[in-house]
Amino acid sequence: MRVPREYAGPVSRTIAYVLDAVIVAVLFTGATAVAGVIAAVVGVQEISRAVASGYLLVLPALLAAYHALFWALAGRTPAMALLGLRVVAVRSPRLSWPSAIVRAVVLAYFPVGAVWALVDRRRQAVHDKLARTAMIRVGH
Numbered sequence: 001m002r003v004p005r006e007y008a009g010p011v012s013r014t015i016a017y018v019l020d021a022v023i024v025a026v027l028f029t030g031a032t033a034v035a036g037v038i039a040a041v042v043g044v045q046e047i048s049r050a051v052a053s054g055y056l057l058v059l060p061a062l063l064a065a066y067h068a069l070f071w072a073l074a075g076r077t078p079a080m081a082l083l084g085l086r087v088v089a090v091r092s093p094r095l096s097w098p099s100a101i102v103r104a105v106v107l108a109y110f111p112v113g114a115v116w117a118l119v120d121r122r123r124q125a126v127h128d129k130l131a132r133t134a135m136i137r138v139g140h
Helices: 009-043 044-054 055-074 078-083 095-108 109-119 126-131
Strands: 085-089 133-137
Touching: 009 055, 009 078, 009 085, 009 109, 055 078, 055 095, 078 085, 085 095, 095 109, 095 126, 109 126, 126 133
Parallel strands: none
Antiparallel strands: 085 133
């Protein structure tokens, strides 16, 4: 007998996403600050300016890489683990790398697609539909 899945709600999904985004932003900001200090000491200000100007372009890519890595390897990010959530494949026993990458890229560059989870019966957002995944509640 198959146990029914309890799909994660929009509040817990949003909290997990925001916490993960903060983790990535803090790490990237720290790395950017260190690079800026090194560039200032060495005397290469152009590198510092280039890194700072590319911040908004690079941040979504880093967020996508962060999510894809954690989802493919563990099925959850650190924030999802904290909240008792997991990403699962809809029709296979394990989440594949391609599904994790598609889900991560669509979420990072089209976050408004997450709103679809509010009206979907399985609470799937656009990135879940495209990657054939769902976010479920699991025990801690």
